[in-house]
Every structure is written in C-alpha cells, then in structure tokens.
Amino acid sequence: MLVNIITVLFKGHEQKYFAVVLYLEHILIRKYMTTFATLMNTMTDIDKKIDEVGDDHFSSAQDTPLRADAFEMSDEEKITIIQEKFAEIMHTLGLDLTDDSLQGTPRRVAKMYVKEVFGGLNPKNEPSSSTFENKYDYSEMLVEKDITVYSTCEHHFLPIVGKAHVAYFSDGKVIGLSKMNRIVDYFAKRPQVQERMTIQVVRKLQEIMGTENVACVIDAKHLCVNSRGIRDIQSSTVTAEFGGRFKDPLVKQEFLNYIQIKLEQ
Numbered sequence: 001m002l003v004n005i006i007t008v009l010f011k012g013h014e015q016k017y018f019a020v021v022l023y024l025e026h027i028l029i030r031k032y033m034t035t036f037a038t039l040m041n042t043m044t045d046i047d048k049k050i051d052e053v054g055d056d057h058f059s060s061a062q063d064t065p066l067r068a069d070a071f072e073m074s075d076e077e078k079i080t081i082i083q084e085k086f087a088e089i090m091h092t093l094g095l096d097l098t099d100d101s102l103q104g105t106p107r108r109v110a111k112m113y114v115k116e117v118f119g120g121l122n123p124k125n126e127p128s129s130s131t132f133e134n135k136y137d138y139s140e141m142l143v144e145k146d147i148t149v150y151s152t153c154e155h156h157f158l159p160i161v162g163k164a165h166v167a168y169f170s171d172g173k174v175i176g177l178s179k180m181n182r183i184v185d186y187f188a189k190r191p192q193v194q195e196r197m198t199i200q201v202v203r204k205l206q207e208i209m210g211t212e213n214v215a216c217v218i219d220a221k222h223l224c225v226n227s228r229g230i231r232d233i234q235s236s237t238v239t240a241e242f243g244g245r246f247k248d249p250l251v252k253q254e255f256l257n258y259i260q261i262k263l264e265q
C-alpha cells in the first residue's frame, strides 16, 4: 500500500524520492548519534562520580547501610551464591578455574567474606556487652591503645590496616579490657569507612557503659590509597571521636598524650 502511494507520488521523480529517503536517513542517523553521544557522556559522568565518591571515601551515614532483609538468608546460602558469583568474576577476568591453584578460590573467598572479613555485618556476631561494677572507684581515664585494626574499605574492597586507641571514664561501670578489642574488631569486620567505624566504636561503648565519656582515635593505612590510585605508600588517615568529658581540650590532650598524637592549636 505504502509502496503504491510512494510509486504514484514520485512517478517520474525518482531522484527526488531518493533525495527524500537520504534526507530522512540523515536525520535518523543524526538523532541516533546524538542519543548515543549523550548516553556515552552520561556513562563517563557516572564513572567519574563513582571514582570521586570512592577516592574521597565519602560516607553518607553513621550506620552501615544494610538492607532490612540482610540476614534472611543463612550463612551457607550466602556462601553458595558468593562462590558462584566470584567464580564468574574470575572467569570474566580470563582465569582458568580448572587450574589446581585456582579451583578452590571462589569457595575460599566466599567463606572468608561471610565468616571472617565481613562477619561483623551480622548482629549475631556482636560481642557480649557484660560490664562490671567499678569496685576500685578508679576515676581516671582508662586507655586501651594500639588495638590492631583489620578492616575493608567499602569503596574499593581493599584492606584498611591500622591501630585504634580507645579511652573512657567510668560512670560506675567498667568493661573487660579485651572487650574493647572485640568491639573494635566487630565494627572493623565489615565494608567500612574509617570515620564511621570510629563513631560506631564510640557509640557502642557509650551504650554498653552508660556514659558519654568515651573516645576513639583510629590511625590506619588504606590500601586503596597506598597501592593504587594516587599510590601514596606513606600516608595514613587519622580519625577521632570524642564524647562527653573528652570534648574538654585538656582531657582530650591527656588522651592524645597517652597515644602520642599532638593536638593542633
């Protein structure tokens, strides 16, 4: 039908017909190219934004962003899924998964993610929060320093390695010293942002001990900064959170003296 109309309309004017077709094609191609270019620009913008957010280690919340259904699946179910997905990642990278050395890697990584390095995501792994009465009436600052931190940057999934220093003044309760290490470790064992980890440690200790007087300083190296991107081997990041009495500059300096960090005037 359409062909008939075109044939009638352009009878004897075939050149004009081709000119019209060419023009229409030209418009279509231009439109397609513009859409394609816009799409490519948007993709580059998205990549740029992803890099910026990651390299600036920007965090939007004090709580780890977990979904409401985060623990509906069992650990075993999660391990099975991660194992499959990790095998896909390795395969996509071009690795031969039938090789003896690589065969076990997907399952090893999956178990390590769920049970170890990200085990602190699951509230069931939270250390018990038992405290004791402050029978000695010890009223000075208590500092637990050089607690080893092994965490993972949530923007690059690369290690964060460093030390945490935690201090508190008792308001009637005291806590076992190793408990502080366990709390640091619990919050470290998740995809993290160092600022958030510091705040989470302080908030948890404040809650357990029923006092605002808690402080935490974390000094850590981020492998995403040290080994890639800007490749700054020497730099480390210091974050601090001071609650209650630690907001007083003298008290703060006393704590920092214990851990040998100078407060800038």
Ligand SMILES: [Zn+2]
Pocket: 054, 055, 057, 153, 154, 155, 156, 157, 158, 222, 224, 225
């Ligand atoms: Zn990072």
